[in-house]
Amino acid sequence: MGSIDSLYDKVKRFVIEFTSGKGTSSAMTGYMTGELQTVAFIMILASFFRIFSVPLGIVLLAAVVGALFFFGPMIKAMERENSSGLNRVLFWVMIYFAVIIAVTLWG
Amino acid sequence: MNESISNLWSIPLFIIIPILAAILLNVLYSRKRAISVTAVVSSLALIVVSVLSPFGFHWFTGQPAVLPTGGYTYRADLLGWNLALEYYYGPLQQIAIFLASVLLLFVVLIAINSLKKNTGTYISLLFLTFMSAAIVIMVNDFYHLWIGVEIGSLIVAGVVLATGEAVSQKAALKYTFFSALSGAGLAIALALILGVTGYANISDAIIAMPLNDASLASVLYVAFGFTVLSWIYAGGLAPIHPLKADVYGSAFPHATILLQTQSKLMLVAIGLVILRLFGTLPFAKEVMLSVSVLTMMIGVVMAMLQTDFRWTLAYLIVSHSGLVTLGISLGTVQGIIGGLFQAVNDVVYMSVLLLACEGIYYFGRGTSIKTVSGIAKRAPWLAVAAIIGAFAASGVPPFNGFQSEIILIQASLNYGMPELAIVVLMVSVTTFIALFKGIYNIFLRPDDAPQAGEKQGMPVPRMLYVCLAALIFITILFGVYPQLAINFLNEAALKVVYIPWVP
Amino acid sequence: MESKALKGSRGIIAVIALMIIFVGVSTSLLQLNGNVARGISPEYNALAPYEAPNNLASWVYDYRGFDTLIETGVIYVGALVSVLAIGRGIVRTKGVAEEAPVAQSSMDFHVSSLNVILKYFGIPVIILIVAYSLLVLTGAATSGGGGFQCGVIFSSAFLLGMIFYGKKNPLNLSKKFLIGIGGFGWALYALLGLPGYLVTGYWQYNVGADLWSSGLISGVSGMSAVVPDIMRQIFGDPFRILLVLSDGTYASTAGIVPLINIGEAFNVIGAIGLIFLVFAYGYTDEEGKSK
Amino acid sequence: MIELQLFPALAGEVTPIVVAFVLGILFGTQLQGKISKRMIGLIIGLSIIAAVLFEAPIFTWSLLAGFISEHISISVAFVAATIGMFVGKAFRGGRE
Structure with missing residues (x-):
């Protein structure tokens, strides 16, 4: 069992993971709210799959919840993927387009 | 409502007045007085025309339509294949163009009052922004739609470049790079649709669309994909939103008002076209819905992370585009009304916020929440305006955002998707948090900077307060009497859902 | 922009995505093969000769004339924006300190090393190319040609002079002239709609x-x-x-088609010429004032 | 057959020549530098050769527009444009 100290350390480490560089508390609130929002949004998205079949939706929801706990702060990855670098945008546009075509053509 | 008319007098004026004004302003270049007179008179003329005009069609170049039985007609209410390029001015167009021209007037006034030398080219680009928005919202022709989107993205790059900062040059470059891609994509979609139907006129193409022909199915799907791609680009939906947000963030805040109006109108116009053309294809609405939901979510989360108020607003604009498209993609009458009304409201309350941001820009010499603070003491009215704008944006009752969001929520509940309603609610709550994070830091946090005296920027132009007051008035007006706008939007929604857009 | 963004697993995903897109687009094109609908085009083809012997001119400047007006605008705005990137029309806010606009240096021409024969060859060629562009313009209604082509040929003459002679270009178009002629061209095109509008609506x-x-x-x-x-x-x-x-x-x-062509040509000359000029020599406001 | 309003030859065949001449003057005013008389002669000679190569536009039938016979015609508009440019240059007096 960890002491109070180590729990504090754990929380601190987790929180610091959110921001890179100099974290101010006004930036931190943004990141932490963003994280919570993302988690909620992703869970809602997973639950959308109930329109295909309800069990699939439940399984997916469980999987997503597990993945979220496992991968830690999602917000960093999200911020990285949302940079306006041309390569990244191009990559995501291609993925989107492929998904749209795949879903409509063979869905 | 005289819809048999195919030569409505007002329609060409919406395009020609901005073109002539833009040419004149560009030639005048640095003559301030002449520029102010030209710009103000032209934008006033646009407002007057948009108010006075009845509804109807315009067949440019005066070519008639070919009747299915042979022979030609000039009556727009008969079924015929159009030889000419067709524009339509209906209630939706009226409210959209009226709002856009009012905003154009405000933006022009602010630009004249707050910018130094050589404003001619910049203001001429603002007029052209209006023109491209008007083209896209009125046009009923694929090829022309494509040109509207194309010229629109070029103009956006120009407006952004005019600030002359390195960051805006980067944003403009990236944006135009993508305009090449998605412009080509829209052109391919157009070619495919033209290939299977043979009509560039959208209403005619809808009638001729071989929707049940299995041997042409993948042509339609690929055309749909490309059209959605250009929709994503024109409106700045995910995943192109970082580029669009850069554009919004690095232009002058007052110019962003017109840029976001343009992209909202493009979203509405292209979205309705997609719905009318491909709405009955399987998965079409689902694809559009998922794009909207992702945009809302990513936009609002990214807005939370920003430390510059301009960029917060930029991402919020992106996120609220998702609200507009959500309503349109639902494809029900209520949904479309909600989407269109959201577009109208969005344009208004985002303009309030952007003007407040412009005020901060003058006062605080920047808009970063880290360096600017305590503005409320020096400009209490600015703070009030910003707070009202934030309330409206996050859907607090007496203001207009509430009215459209409630329609959207009801529409998604009626559609059988309570999740969408939750997403809408979460977006408005998060909008509130993101905005108040910025507003608290900029306006209310005590000014801890020691060099407060020298940080004093120039006084905010009085014109900005006048414009803010007018916009807040519209915000409250639509919030209290939503029927004022909804009556205009009803007809467009009914037309999309029940009949292809032909008289 | 890091190039490693497309390496590793992301690269593989991107390739798969591209393949899906490729398969989708190519199946659609295969399906379209032989299934193209004629739609409205037979009507256009039947009517076009009544207007001008050059069918293309009737299509581009009459049936779809308004399209071409906005398309012309694309060229005009393109020039405007390109030149804006170099520096014409950058605006500054009153009282707010901003970073200085990014300055552009002009291109260096070493015309001294040019062959004497080329120097003598230059002037006649430039004059003849300009005359040719005017021929193309005036034949717009009857034979292949039109405003776009005229503008492009003309600006090739301008570019040729710039390459051969540098700042001593015999075809010495100033920025003011180019901006004026471009704006005049687009305005002429736009205003040529007016007579028809007034009499028929x-x-x-x-x-x-x-x-x-x-x-x-x-x-x-x-x-x-x-x-x-x-x-x-x-x-x-x-x-x-x-x-x-x-x-x-x-x-x-x-x-009005030939007149529209003239407007179009002026616009293209102004736009493309301005791009050539400013991209080669840069833009400064002071120079603009002195001219 | 058809009534003609402006010229004995078909009006549409003369208009291009006039337009080319006027536009030639307009662009001729933008020329700078000295051009010798011999050079002018050479250029006009070249332009006449070129005019024979280009031929008159199709559907022109009058001598004024350059139509001589079924297969031989001259593009008068081209020559007019060249001459117009020199006229334009003379207007401005060869500005430096």
Whole structure:
């Protein structure tokens, strides 16, 4: 069992993971709210799959919840993927387009 | 409502007045007085025309339509294949163009009052922004739609470049790079649709669309994909939103008002076209819905992370585009009304916020929440305006955002998707948090900077307060009497859902 | 922009995505093969010769004339924005300190090393190319050619002079001239819609050619006004020519199409010339004032 | 057959020549530098050769527009444009 100290350390480490560089508390609130929002949004998205079949939706929801706990702060990855670098945008546009075509053509 | 008319007098004026004004302003270049007179008179003329005009069609170049039985007609209410390029001015167009021209007037006034030398080219680009928005919202022709989107993205790059900062040059470059891609994509979609139907006129193409022909199915799907791609680009939906947000963030805040109006109108116009053309294809609405939901979510989360108020607003604009498209993609009458009304409201309350941001820009010499603070003491009215704008944006009752969001929520509940309603609610709550994070830091946090005296920027132009007051008035007006706008939007929604857009 | 963004697993995903897109697009093109609908184009083809012997001119400047107006705008705005990137028209806010606009240096031409023969060859070629561009412009209604082509050929002459002679370009177009002529061209094009608008209510109605009120093509009902004779003579008669076809001889006039072509040409000359000039020499406001 | 309003030859065949000449003057005013008389002669000679190569536009039937016979014609508009440019240059007096 960890002491109070180590729990504090754990929380601190987790929180610091959110921001890179100099974290101010006004930036931190943004990141932490963003994280919570993302988690909620992703869970809602997973639950959308109930329109295909309800069990699939439940399984997916469980999987997503597990993945979220496992991968830690999602917000960093999200911020990285949302940079306006041309390569990244191009990559995501291609993925989107492929998904749209795949879903409509063979869905 | 005289819809048999195919030569409505007002329609060409919406395009020609901005073109002539833009040419004149560009030639005048640095003559301030002449520029102010030209710009103000032209934008006033646009407002007057948009108010006075009845509804109807315009067949440019005066070519008639070919009747299915042979022979030609000039009556727009008969079924015929159009030889000419067709524009339509209906209630939706009226409210959209009226709002856009009012905003154009405000933006022009602010630009004249707050910018130094050589404003001619910049203001001429603002007029052209209006023109491209008007083209896209009125046009009923694929090829022309494509040109509207194309010229629109070029103009956006120009407006952004005019600030002359390195960051805006980067944003403009990236944006135009993508305009090449998605412009080509829209052109391919157009070619495919033209290939299977043979009509560039959208209403005619809808009638001729071989929707049940299995041997042409993948042509339609690929055309749909490309059209959605250009929709994503024109409106700045995910995943192109970082580029669009850069554009919004690095232009002058007052110019962003017109840029976001343009992209909202493009979203509405292209979205309705997609719905009318491909709405009955399987998965079409689902694809559009998922794009909207992702945009809302990513936009609002990214807005939370920003430390510059301009960029917060930029991402919020992106996120609220998702609200507009959500309503349109639902494809029900209520949904479309909600989407269109959201577009109208969005344009208004985002303009309030952007003007407040412009005020901060003058006062605080920047808009970063880290360096600017305590503005409320020096400009209490600015703070009030910003707070009202934030309330409206996050859907607090007496203001207009509430009215459209409630329609959207009801529409998604009626559609059988309570999740969408939750997403809408979460977006408005998060909008509130993101905005108040910025507003608290900029306006209310005590000014801890020691060099407060020298940080004093120039006084905010009085014109900005006048414009803010007018916009807040519209915000409250639509919030209290939503029927004022909804009556205009009803007809467009009914037309999309029940009949292809032909008289 | 890091290039490693597309390496590793992301690269593989991107390749798979591209393959899906490729398969989708190519199946659609295969399906389209042989299934292209003719739609409205036979009508256009049947009507076009009544207007101008050059079918393309009737399509581009009459049936789809308004399209071309905005397309012309794309060129104009393109020039405007390109030049804005170099520095013309960058605005500054009053009282707010901003970073200085990014300055551009002009290109260096080493014209001294140029061959003497080329120097003598240059002037005649430039003059002849300009004359050729005007020929293409004036033949727009009757033979292949038009405003776009004229503008492009003209600006090639301008570019040639710039390469051969540097700042001593014999075809010495100033920025003011180019901006003026470009704006004038687009405005002329836009305003040529006015006569038709005033007399029939349709913007850019081709008052000279006047297919639909002249009784040339039957079966039209609902045309509100007939173009007055005087207007028809102003815009139609200077361009009337005799069409000798296998099915008979009749007079044809292109109406306002040749005039539109002139506007178009001016616009393209202004736009492309301005891009050449400013990209080669950079833009400074001081220079603009002194001219 | 058809009534003609402006010229004995078909009006549409003369208009391009006039337009080319006027536009030639307009662009001729933008020329700078000295051009010798011999050079002018050479250029006009070249332009006449070129005019024979280009031929008159199709559907022109009058001598004024350059139509001589079924297969031989001259593009008068081209020559007019060249001459117009020199006229334009003379207007401005060869500005430096």
